[in-house]
Amino acid sequence: MTSRAAIVDRALALYEDLDFGSVRAWCAEEGRKAAGYLPVYAPREIIHAVGMLPVGIHGGRDRLEIIRGDAFFQSYICHLPRSVIELLQSGRLDMLSAMLFPSTCDVIRNLSGMWQVLRPNLYTRYCDVPQVLEAGTGGRFWRQELETLLHGLAEVAGVTPDVEALRRSNAVYNEVRQVIRALYAARRDTPWRLPTEELYLVLRAGEVLPPEAFLQMARDYLAATAADDARPRDRVRVIVAGAFCEQPPLGLIKTIERAGCYIVDDDFLLGNRLLTADVPLDGDPLSALADTFLRHAMPSSILYEHAPDGKKRLMAQRVADARADGIIFAAPSFCDPALLDRPMLRAGAEAADIPCIAFQYSENTGQFQQFREQAGTFSDSIKLWGGQA
Amino acid sequence: MNGFVGIDLGSTTTKAVVLAEDGSILGKGITNSRSNYDLAAEVARTEAFVTARFGLLRREVERVAGAPVLDRLMRAFRVQQNLVQMRRLQALVDEEVDRGVMPGLQSPTRATLEAIFQRVEAEEEAWFAEEDPPRRSDFFRDVVGSAYTRAAEALVPDTGLSFDLFLGLWDKCIIRVENEPIGLGFADHIHTAIARLGSPPAVIEGVQRALAVELVAATTVGTGYGRARLPFPKEQIRSEILCHGLGAHAMFPNTRTVLDIGGQDTKAIQVDAAGIVTSFQMNDRCAAGCGRYLGYIADEMNIGLHELGPIAMKSTRSVKINSTCTVFAGAELRERLSLGERREDILAGLHRAVILRAMSLLARSGGIEDEFTFTGGVANNPAAVAALTRLVEENYGHRTLNISPSSIYTGALGAAMFAAGITHAGSGRAEGATS
Amino acid sequence: MTPHENVPPAPDRAPKDRSMQLQKDMIAEHFRRLEQAPETHEPVVYTFVPGNLTELVRSFGALPLLPEINALQSGMRGMSRKYIAEAEKAGHSEDVCTYVKCDIGMIKSGNIGPTGTRLPKPDLLLLSYTGCYTFMKWFELLREEYDCPAVFLHVPYQSDGRLAPEHRQYIVDQIRDKVIPALEQVTGRPYDEEKLRELLGHSRDAEDDLVAVFESAKRRPSPIDAYFGAVYYVGPIFSAFRGTPEGVAYYRALRAEVEARIAAGAGPITPSGQLDDQKYRLVVEGPPNWTSFHEFWQMFSDEGAVCVASTYTKVGGTYDFGFRHDPSDPLGTLADYCGGCYTNLSLPQRIDMLADYVREYAADGFLINSVKSCNSFSAGQLLILREVEKRTGIPGAFVESDLVDPRYFSAANIKNRLESYIQMLAARRIGSSAGGAA
Structure with missing residues (x-):
């Protein structure tokens, strides 16, 4: 078993590598191909089932200098597509043989068309997740979408679509989600043993490593943290909500924690655990994967909320589940899904007397002073007055 | 001869260029843009024509009196331009003292101002007198402004008056001077400038020949961010x-x-x-x-x-x-x-x-x-x-x-x-x- | 998304076509009925312009009400600044769509509609989610304001450049299994397919006339302005009047009016007067700005520029590429309609469409008005610009504004760009006629 420090170092190295060296090495060693996907939810099982490596493309963090990307986007569009285009145009994504664009928002949707123009020979697929939950309509639609994707990727990979392979992939990603759920539960119960700045890096590694390798890393990390003898400190327990697409810089996560908060639930890299239940391994694997999405996709800003009071109840429920003291709404600037949801989510939380603060960031935010002050004041006020300052 | 004028009304500075028919540059002028766009354009244009005249003069005067004399004449001309603006500034400041300074303080304020302006004027004269003076800004505001501040810093502390009072007077009046049409053209000041040089006949003759050339702004075209404010017909924008x-x-x-x-x-x-x-x-x-x-x-x-x-x-x-x-x-x-x-x-x-x-x-x-x-x-x-x-x-x-x-x-x-x-x-x- | 009234206050600047008055009367009557709906018990269905199911709604005897139209009219009436401020005070971010904030602010300010009448509460929120993610959030937000049922229609995006057969079937299934039952429940009436066929026939007739109007811009001079003028023309068909006899009558009158202008060799009426001397023919991409609509239009007409085609006037349907509502396949035709709205087209399709417009309408140039509010339109427009330039060999212009937030309309900035662009076209024209200049 690898030591905890070694795991985190390895995860950090993967996180910092904007050239995706590990992906390139995998492709070279295995003689196989890789498929990228953008946030939030992409069916990685399908990519895996055709023998390709699923690679999460989460922008350029705060280290990528944007030279070509800004030429494509106006100032009022979020930062993520700039850095993704920068990665593309600088050749850093040239190891990808396919690219998936989930229906997260109109910016990512249109980015799929930009890809078609900029890389006409690359396999590009828009993943329009179903917004209706009936099996006869939404279910049939989504299964068909998954099948189209499977055939498309199989052609790219040069393989024949194989039901058994897909079943195995469903099983592997069930395990991946299980370990992620276990990590989240452990952090919720003993956040002093699992600082989010570490957990986040481990989960980021899961975006570029083959799932089997990630499983090993995540289990080792979980075991190492269980043996941690750190003691709880006087900190408040917060949920960080809204950061599901463009990822915050690591510095922001550190800033929140160092300002006196334990992050006990969050939306970071939400797609890796959007399905809250295991995909059944019997029957038709495509139907099983589609059906699990319909029945067990976590409520989030990318899916229509069918229950009239769903938005109102959501944050109170999450706070109760995570035994949190308050909520930090941290949304990327110009993020339609997060920012349009925020007034509804916040109203529901405040109606339940849950303390909230809100701020905006972008993936390349370079200064944290204002976040430090806000998060620090927030945690102090909760400690002193239970947030009723 | 015909001059073709281009005026670029920018957000910070206004520039003018005068071209001859053959496309050669006759003159260039620059001033800081101000709230009054028309005036900024006029000042820049006047400056461009002044340099155009000096351009014409160059051939005449260099031939008869040599290049150094022309440089000195140019400097004399600048001093004259600055002095006329400074006197106007002084008059405005004086009015402002009446209006804005407590009666008891008016007279010491006036005395100090007198001394400040004397120093400023002396600095101008010294610049003129110097053999090879350092390069300085072309803008009245910069040149006289820094001299005024230096003089005030030296003189005000001994008077018991507030330094801010003097800065305030400057701020208030410089804007007005910049926004008043004051004659700064070639013909306005060339004669007093020649007098400063002792009126050498060769220079006078050259100047006369240069002045005899009729320099007309045949067409003017405006551009720049403030161009819509220029009083030109659309086809000249x-x-x-x-x-x-x-x-x-x-x-x-x-x-x-x-x-x-x-x-x-x-x-x-x-x-x-x-x-x-x-x-x-x-x-x-x-x-x-x-x-x-x-x-x-x-x-x-x-x-x-x-x-x-x-x-x-x-x-x-x-x-x-x-x-x-x-x-x-x-x-x-x-x-x-x-x-x-x-x-x-x-x-x-x-x-x-x-x-x-x-x-x-x-x-x-x-x-x-x-x-x-x-x-x-x-x-x-x-x-x-x-x-x-x-x-x-x-x-x-x-x-x-x-x-x-x-x-x-x-x-x-x-x-x-x-x-x-x-x-x-x-x-x-x-x-x-x-x- | 289209203005019906609130033509500018100064009568000398107002476009004064007869069809305008007709439209104004239709709208006034519609809002009068909406105001009285609580008494007359006519059911009210809130829905959106792109992919609206007006014929279906009307076939149940319900009245459609479109929040985007209210928002844009609030913009034209100078109310949007206040409404947006109201919504931002209530916690909405400065970064998001101002249509949404304007609508929310209007509701919070008493819900008085564009003709000064009170707007009724919805009996049903019909969310036809076509090509704009924000619509989904908009109705989630509206649902917080009203205690009424909502029904969702998911229209898949045409990312492969076509509406796939299975996507068409998905839409049909949803209309049949979800939308129709919801309408039946709210109105208390059974689905009447014959009625729906009849209304779809009206739609088709009106669409024929509208396309004739659009295509008239291929002439020189163009008898219409296909952007600023045409947002009036698409008003009835994009909103409550598709599939109605009033709609058919309006488009017949409009077409006759345009044909009379063609016969007279006359250009459209613009804020600078009747534009007969058309120096530049432009294609425009992107929605207009509504808060300074006439000022913006006048910047074009003062330069002698006429818009000969626009994509914005296709957000409620892309009829000029052949689609017509087909009474013989009522649900299938509605699915085709929803899938084909401009906002639902992929970026390569949008590039094709603009390049085609530039060629078919013999345009001198094209302009993109990029609005801050609308990522569906705006994200990727700079690539569209580059590609259309590449395909047509004609440089494009790029200006930025917003739908209804007056803080994002800088007249000086836009005028500067537009003038520069027009002058560049003029210089290129001289340059090319002189065979590459001196």
């Missing part, structure tokens, strides 16, 4: 994009791409072999990354705008700056400084960030073709030029980069060319000096 393209083409005939970074906006322009604009992009409505951003930074660091570049050039390790947002500039700067980053490294990063924005605009407009001409106030900043040179090399390979010391006149030159109906290279080629 040209967009600054077209004028910059044509002006840059005139200065450097092989120009294909032009970058102009001005105070309020940044422009990336592509021109064809004839200087006709084929494509352009301007910064979006957000002014991030324009010259003004560097202005905020200079204010924030409490140093002069012109000092930024040289300080940044000392950097050995540029700091990565992510935001060129003017709103956050101050906060980002303070945070970096508090983290212990060195000032020159932060400044180098800021310059790079400004140029990165420009690179995006250039990419939007169609890239950077050879040759590449850089104009606008920021083109005088060595750190910006260094960052641009490096980024162009990295992203487009080698490009010939042209920067003219007179690049500030690019738009006005283009406008004057439109006025003269000249749409080919050649005009102002003397302005072009490849860096």
